[in-house]
Amino acid sequence: MIQTLISAISAGTELLFLRGQVPTDLEIDSAIPALNGTVRYPLRYGYACVGCVTRAGEEKDKDWIGRTVFAFHPHTSHFIASTAQIIPVPGDLTPHQAVFLPNMETAVNLVMDGQPGIGERVAVIGLGVVGLLTVALLARFPLESLLAVDPLPQRRNLALAMGAHVALRPEDLTERATYDLVYEVSGAPVALNTALALTGFAGRIVIGSWYGLKQAPLDLGGAFHRSRIRLLASQVSTIDPRWSGRWDKKRRIDVAWTMLRSVDAERLITHRLPVEEAPAAYRMLEQEPEHTLQVLFEYPSLGSL
Known part of the structure; x- marks a missing residue:
């Protein structure tokens, strides 16, 4: 009990x-x-x-x-x-x-699925709890740049406090197709178009959102077709087969506890x-x-x- x-x-x-x-x-x-x-x-x-x-x-x-x-x-x-x-x-x-354990475990899973590399340009679209914790974890990597995107000023300010280099509204984005890795965790399927516009050739988009029945048209008829962009579905109930030979849920939860000790x-x-x-x-x-x-x-x- x-x-x-x-x-x-x-x-x-x-x-x-x-x-x-x-x-x-x-x-x-x-x-x-x-x-x-x-x-x-x-x-x-x-x-x-x-x-x-x-x-x-x-x-x-x-x-x-x-x-x-x-x-x-x-x-x-x-x-x-x-x-x-x-x-x-x-x-x-x-x-x-x-x-915060479930949200931190999800953020750990997102980082593992995206596999950020040294010197990469990374963006996080959507600064809810999971998005902000993902920003906090990514800020620990030696990235060239870490962009946070959200329409709400409170959340953008928190992203900067948690390690983002820049935090912008979606309508203020001017860079295009320059990011190696983009996380879409806004819960809004239309944000995938923003992710596609930010992602460079052979870049990868990790989709952590669950949209339920929500749908939106995606711009897959333009540059996407020749871009070799990879769309990766990320969901915390399983572990990617790349990791499952050495990782189980307990190990990932242990990492989440460790991150909760150092992330506010x-x-x-x-x-x-x-x-x-x-x-x-x-x-x-x-x-x-x-x-x-x-x-x-x-x-x-x-x-x-």
């Missing part, structure tokens, strides 16, 4: 479900036991809970009691999970750091609300994206029960 302390809204994905913009014949998430099954409303969603183990049914599991753990589980005050479904939070990380992810938190105010939280994310980034639900602490 886990009592949740905080859970994080994954705005891009959760708003797709909220708006009904996901294929109804799709499994919600086959990689997460708590989200098994097809899309059927009403449904419980979310996948970033940090809580405290309060009870254990098996004698061999009693040493889990009192431990702070992470679980890929929908927003809820209490839940039951097997020990295989919970991840101990390292003692030197706070719950507010640990709740907590600066991305804009709102902390009691879970009872969930409707207001989703309205803010829907209607006021310029003021909201990472929204957390907070639950009654153990001491208040």
Whole structure:
């Protein structure tokens, strides 16, 4: 039995479900036991809970009691999970750091899939939580330039603080076809046209967004045909076969914990609300994206029960 302390809204994905913009014949998430099954409303969603183990049914599991753990589980005050479904939070990380584990693991996966090289020009389109964490990781590489692109000024300022060399609005982009590696993590399929315009000959575009049912026309009839640009789908539930001989999910999560120790992810938190105010939280994310980034639900602490 886990009592949740905080859970994080994954705005891009959760708003797709909220708006009904996901294929109804799709499994919600086959990689997460708590989200098994097809899309059927009403449904419980979310996948970033940090809580405290309060009870254990098996004698061999009693040493889990009192431990702070992470679980890929929908927003809820209490839940039951097997020990295989919970991840101990390292003692030197706070719950507010640990709740970023899924986003940081996704950022690690994006960097691994893109394989940035020394001296490369790299751009990140879309500066939500995943985009900003990806910027923070890419800033550690010896790149020639690191461009961040987003229409919202708050997010561009955060990108600069996290290591981007330049942060621009999409309409202010003047460079064309000069980037070796471009990440598209905006959640807007039309942004792929921006990515195509930025990517040079034989460059690569890593698509980390999930668009659900959203579509947009793509400009594949011009320079793209002769450009040898590679479009790479990147999704964190699996590991690219290039790495899977030596990497498993545990190793990648260990790297994500390490990155959370050195990247100030907590600066991305804009709102902390009691879970009872969930409707207001989703309205803010829907209607006021310029003021909201990472929204957390907070639950009654153990001491208040």
